[in-house]
Amino acid sequence: MGSIINTALCLIGLNSPALCAGASSWKNRKYTHLESTQTNNKLITANSDFKYFAQDLENDPDFVRNLDKILIPRVVGTPNHQKVRKHIVDTMNGLGWKVEQPGFNDDTPEGNKMFTNVIATLDLDAPRRLVIACHYDSLNKPVGFLGAIDSAVPCAQMLNLAHTMHQDLKLQKLKNPEITLQFIFFDGEEAFVRWTSTDSIYGARNLAARWEGQEYSRDGVNGNHNDRIDMFVLLDLIGTADTQFTKLEQSTGDWYDRLVSIEQNLRNNRLINGNTIFRDQSVNAGIEDDHIPFKRRNVPILHLISTPFPKVWHTINDNRENLNFDRISSISKVLRVFVAEYLHLSAKEEENQRVYTARSRDCKSL
Numbered sequence: 001m002g003s004i005i006n007t008a009l010c011l012i013g014l015n016s017p018a019l020c021a022g023a024s025s026w027k028n029r030k031y032t033h034l035e036s037t038q039t040n041n042k043l044i045t046a047n048s049d050f051k052y053f054a055q056d057l058e059n060d061p062d063f064v065r066n067l068d069k070i071l072i073p074r075v076v077g078t079p080n081h082q083k084v085r086k087h088i089v090d091t092m093n094g095l096g097w098k099v100e101q102p103g104f105n106d107d108t109p110e111g112n113k114m115f116t117n118v119i120a121t122l123d124l125d126a127p128r129r130l131v132i133a134c135h136y137d138s139l140n141k142p143v144g145f146l147g148a149i150d151s152a153v154p155c156a157q158m159l160n161l162a163h164t165m166h167q168d169l170k171l172q173k174l175k176n177p178e179i180t181l182q183f184i185f186f187d188g189e190e191a192f193v194r195w196t197s198t199d200s201i202y203g204a205r206n207l208a209a210r211w212e213g214q215e216y217s218r219d220g221v222n223g224n225h226n227d228r229i230d231m232f233v234l235l236d237l238i239g240t241a242d243t244q245f246t247k248l249e250q251s252t253g254d255w256y257d258r259l260v261s262i263e264q265n266l267r268n269n270r271l272i273n274g275n276t277i278f279r280d281q282s283v284n285a286g287i288e289d290d291h292i293p294f295k296r297r298n299v300p301i302l303h304l305i306s307t308p309f310p311k312v313w314h315t316i317n318d319n320r321e322n323l324n325f326d327r328i329s330s331i332s333k334v335l336r337v338f339v340a341e342y343l344h345l346s347a348k349e350e351e352n353q354r355v356y357t358a359r360s361r362d363c364k365s366l
Helices: 002-011 017-023 026-039 047-056 060-070 079-094 148-164 166-174 202-212 250-268 325-342 349-365
Strands: 098-100 103-108 111-116 118-121 128-135 179-186 215-218 221-224 229-236 245-247 278-282 301-305
Touching (some): 060 079, 079 098, 111 202, 179 202
Parallel strands (some): 128 229
Antiparallel strands (some): 098 118
């Protein structure tokens, strides 16, 4: 709130030039991004815009293809675990994203183990990131546990989003924006024996600490790599018929409200059906998940985890047979519209083509 007030004071000339330089920096603009979206009429409200991002870009066969590659037992350190990671890396590389695989060792109740996070960034040059994250490992019990909602479906949804929005995201990158999209696929979210502060979220704890120690400076304004995150959107326990979300983080309440509004608008336009997914309700659930290390470092969190937890959670029934693909498709539609709004993507094909053609011409002349 302080950053927003400072920015307003700068606009009317009541703050010093030095303070105003900081208030208008990459580091502070993330706090006013959604407000500027609303005041600049960047919200996607037209029926044609909703239809384009929600329905026209839909590709359920691609989602199923990714799900089939991920929906196998994938306990840390096993060949299946490596196979799933390779599929994620190959898919994101194939879409033209910059993929990093920072590995590290950590002690667990079952000995020292190697973990590898997968970080895919659309535009490395952009100082700010809208992060969407999930975990790709699976629980080590019961034997044969597949973890469909936990978290094969979220991983497949993220890969599907990158695929279906590929052209629009490519055009957005060509505009040299200040903000880009970044996907994080965490390793080691699940506990090996029992969930504790040290036996859980291994990948998230390591990455948040690592980024805190990595300085970042642009236009004379310093920070660290956690400061570059506009918002950290975490997906978890998604895919059953009873999947539903509530507002779990008050600091990102406006962003969650947008999800509620997007879903309602999609329903009004008959683009989704079924029971409400994003409930207009606040809950102080205190859920431990991959977002915690980032939240403790003041990163804005939007936690999209089904509450209450689905009945199949951590049981052998968390499998393909208990997934509701209509529910999954509806959530993916909402997420595509949300990403399009946040990144200011345009559904006007003629405008997109004009920008793409002009930029391609400039590149050829270099």
